[in-house]
Amino acid sequence: MFKRARNIQSKVSILFDGQPIAAEEGETVAAALFAAGILSFRQAPEDDSPRGPYCMIGNCFECLIEIEGLGGRQACQTRVRDGMVIARHRGLATVEAGS
Amino acid sequence: MLDHDVAIVGGGLLGSAFGWGLARAGQKTIVFDEGDTAIRTARGNFGLVWVQSKGQTMPDYAAWSLQASQLWPDFADELKDSTGIDIHYVREGYNIAASEVELEQAIAGQERIKAGMGDRAYSYEVIDRKTLKSVAPLVSDTVPGAIYTGHDGHCNPLFLMRALHQDMQTKGGDYRPNTPIDAIRPAPGGGFDLFSGCGRLLASAERVIVAAGHGSGELVRDYGIDLPVHADQGQVLVTEKVSEVFSFATGTVRQTDNGSFLLGASSKEIGLDTRTDLPTLAEIVRYCLSIFPFLGNLRLQRAWGALRVMTPDGCPIYQQSDSYPGLFSFACHSGVTLASVHALMVTKWILDGQIPSEFDVFHPRRFHV
Ligand code: FES
Numbered sequence: 001m002f003k004r005a006r007n008i009q010s011k012v013s014i015l016f017d018g019q020p021i022a023a024e025e026g027e028t029v030a031a032a033l034f035a036a037g038i039l040s041f042r043q044a045p046e047d048d049s050p051r052g053p054y055c056m057i058g059n060c061f062e063c064l065i066e067i068e069g070l071g072g073r074q075a076c077q078t079r080v081r082d083g084m085v086i087a088r089h090r091g092l093a094t095v096e097a098g099s
Numbered sequence: 100m101l102d103h104d105v106a107i108v109g110g111g112l113l114g115s116a117f118g119w120g121l122a123r124a125g126q127k128t129i130v131f132d133e134g135d136t137a138i139r140t141a142r143g144n145f146g147l148v149w150v151q152s153k154g155q156t157m158p159d160y161a162a163w164s165l166q167a168s169q170l171w172p173d174f175a176d177e178l179k180d181s182t183g184i185d186i187h188y189v190r191e192g193y194n195i196a197a198s199e200v201e202l203e204q205a206i207a208g209q210e211r212i213k214a215g216m217g218d219r220a221y222s223y224e225v226i227d228r229k230t231l232k233s234v235a236p237l238v239s240d241t242v243p244g245a246i247y248t249g250h251d252g253h254c255n256p257l258f259l260m261r262a263l264h265q266d267m268q269t270k271g272g273d274y275r276p277n278t279p280i281d282a283i284r285p286a287p288g289g290g291f292d293l294f295s296g297c298g299r300l301l302a303s304a305e306r307v308i309v310a311a312g313h314g315s316g317e318l319v320r321d322y323g324i325d326l327p328v329h330a331d332q333g334q335v336l337v338t339e340k341v342s343e344v345f346s347f348a349t350g351t352v353r354q355t356d357n358g359s360f361l362l363g364a365s366s367k368e369i370g371l372d373t374r375t376d377l378p379t380l381a382e383i384v385r386y387c388l389s390i391f392p393f394l395g396n397l398r399l400q401r402a403w404g405a406l407r408v409m410t411p412d413g414c415p416i417y418q419q420s421d422s423y424p425g426l427f428s429f430a431c432h433s434g435v436t437l438a439s440v441h442a443l444m445v446t447k448w449i450l451d452g453q454i455p456s457e458f459d460v461f462h463p464r465r466f467h468v
Contacts, residue, residue: 046357064339070398071339071398072339072398072400073398091342092340093339093342095344095393095396
């Protein structure tokens, strides 16, 4: 499990599946969730197994999560903002017809 | 002393299909592959098992692709039975035209194949927009129609590689990654010796297949063998995973078994360069969206470039050295489509020590007329 190297200096609050989580301003969503003890960001579409960040540098796409209503975003490449709404991915999104 | 029946240089889709087929036939087989920094065509391809675009200028290539497609269902089943790996082969494909002009060109192409095939059976259907909409409701209203042959389809090419590698080894074949071959020399008592870059003897085999893609030419040059291939770069984009929209493939769009859409089909000659560039990616997206507007709602996740092993006429090269029988060199860009015939038929040529005369058309002497 991950532990913060130092206590939060400049606090923001994000919502993960409706639950408020304290985060350090400027850190990534992945780092904030890890620090809060959340390791499973989504279910793998192949077998529903839990998935979470692996590389933390934008390469592996394991950290995908829903941020502000938009699915498939890289948690390790997105910085937290105060009030940001985050949700775990469940199953596969369905597509709409588009214009 | 020969320690193998057959040594294969190249562990991509060609080498893996040959290695699997030969191990399956009881041959003592060894496959040499490079490492992760090699130019890996087999890891970047789109996964089409495609017939209708092949051989418009060479009917034998069309017939060969058709035969490959006919063997594919049994080939995929056998791999699944022996490895448990489902390579997700789906035999459903449409060449969807983005415009009337494209549809006319596609029909002309099909007529050329049909004419070239002579008395060998080949048929195709032109599907109008209304019929297409019944299988693909999300296709654009500007699409005039599509070509359907019943032979085209797609698979997961990475699972195909994995299944071939795994089963080749289960069947007694030896797979050696990170082991580039630097030289192939005639062995003193017959057969061939294969050497590493520092001159170490790695294997001696009665027969050798060189299927090392862009690296093949250099390996066989000392034998006076002509293997003209160049790199044709294709870029592919992949979207987020969504629930199944359709199961078929088109020439440029397919949804994979895990829900991603692959968008592709660029073609550029820029040497051994796998980098993507924005104008090319934008053009791929623009074209695919003109057929399937809903793709615009999906998030792109990544893109990559890969290098097709392209011959001057786009058709495969199959040849055996005249002065050194037993030395075969093969090259083509359709490693997925032809995997079934490579595994099940070409391996028989190796066992016989002879390429059947009806396949002479694939010898590179065709480039010197
Ligand atoms: S953790 Fe690998 S891309 Fe985010």
